Amino acid sequence: MSRPVMSFLMALAVFFIAVLPPTSAEQGTGFSDVSREHWAFDAITWGVGKKVLDGxxxxxxxxxxxxxxxxxxxxxxxxxxxxxxxxxxxYDKYYAYAYEKIGL
Structure with missing residues (x-):
């Protein structure tokens, strides 16, 4: 992937994360290696709930x-x-989508 494309994708991800901040989680993540005390617990729980992250x-x-x-x-x-x-x-479907939509 070219440097300008990676820079654009990183900027887009930072913007997305800033616009949609994680919310406080009421339940555990379900992952054996992520405790409620983990510094990223709320972000991981939010991402899993939005089906953006999985383990x-x-x-x-x-x-x-x-x-x-x-x-x-x-x-x-x-x-x-x-x-x-x-x-x-x-990951094949994600690369195929990227190639189709933005020509990566």
């Missing part, structure tokens, strides 16, 4: 793990669109 199949979220490009693309696109599709890797 791993082993029931963890890995909040200290760096976000990959594919994960970032999923978060960004899921903020605006609900994509369906099967086959291939979990």
């Amino acid at each position: 791993f199949s082993d029931g963890t979220f890995a909040p200290e793990k760096p976000v990959t490009e594919a994960e970032f693309l999923k978060i960004l696109i899921s903020s605006y669109e609900s994509l369906s599709g099967k086959g291939g890797s979990w």
